[in-house]
Amino acid sequence: MSVRQRIDALCCELESNGDLTEPAWRAALHAVPRHLFVPDRAWAAPYDAKGYLIDREQDAEAWMDAAYADHPVITQLDDGVTDIATGDGYYTSSLSAPGVVVDFLELLRVYEGNRVLEIGTGTGWTAALLSHRAGEGNVVSVEIDKSVLDVAADNLARAGCKPRLVLGDGAAGFPDRAPFLDRVHVTCGVSQVPYAWVEQTRPGGIIVFPWMPGLEPGHKAVLTVGRDGVAIGRFSRRGASYMMLRDQRPPGGEYGSGHRESRATAEPRRILEAGAGLDVAIAGLMPGVSATAKQGDPFEVTLWSGQSAAHVSGAEVTQYGDRSLWDELEDVFFRWIEWGSPDRTRFGLTVTPEGQHVWLDQPDNVIR
């Protein structure tokens, strides 16, 4: 199959999933072939199957298949400490999945000539797509990891694109172009939105990012900056999971030895699988809480935040630290039921110089 045929097939898949609707992005996908951004050795990470090593030298066809599949390709583990061939470690850089990338780009509503800041260059593929749409002189991409940025620069050169690449902490934005950014596209997970992004964006400008406050998957947030320097916007219909902004990675827990035992009132599985709307409510009402769930019999849940944690196995609840996180979670669940079980698109986020808050239906209905 030729590269052109592979890109056409990928575009058809993205169109049928609803990720790709605009011809301009179809043209960009053809202009900057994704395989130019795949390292010779990397870890393919399908959503519905086990990950596997792709090695161009060993199996060029499988490598090419992964380049044009709608799933992420992991390019770095543990900030480069762990060999990618193990696939075993904390994912720290990747070539994001085409569907998520394109859906985000459409949410960003980029016009030709827009001055765009990308945070998290990774392989450089998104920066290349943005350059094709907005014009390469208008795109700045910031990456925190020098080795990642060096590879991105090579990839972009091979693809014939020259956005401006900057080594630095994207949490600070890119003050050199402030306050004239039209668009900010963050391609790492964010729990707390740095106000610098809002401050550096012109009124009416758009900021999109994966909001990942602690429960997987995260949410695609689309904010517009107002004339008063406050950014307001809603969550899009579909979720997204990205690698976290480096200084917002969730801390590991250190809990005290004392604990309290009780039984869950509501079914833990019912709560954890209630959907993304409840996840947003939890993030709004219990900021800083992370959770993981493990399928099986018994169904298991772990919650943690600061010095507190809760572990639920079946209906047995064990809570550690000052906060009773499971009890708090049940309270949020019942409040969300009383609100009519709103889905994630009914929620939104406001970012001010003082911080951020989540609202339901309209910005003045802040959930507390």
Ligand SMILES: C[S@@+](CC[C@H](N)C(=O)[O-])C[C@H]1O[C@@H](n2cnc3c(N)ncnc32)[C@H](O)[C@@H]1O
């Ligand atoms: C999911 S990857 C980005 C994918 C990329 N946009 C692409 O098209 O391939 C996330 C990237 O964000 C980078 N990153 C994490 N924290 C950052 C920060 N504070 N500033 C800039 N880049 C950061 C990581 O090093 C990683 O390369």
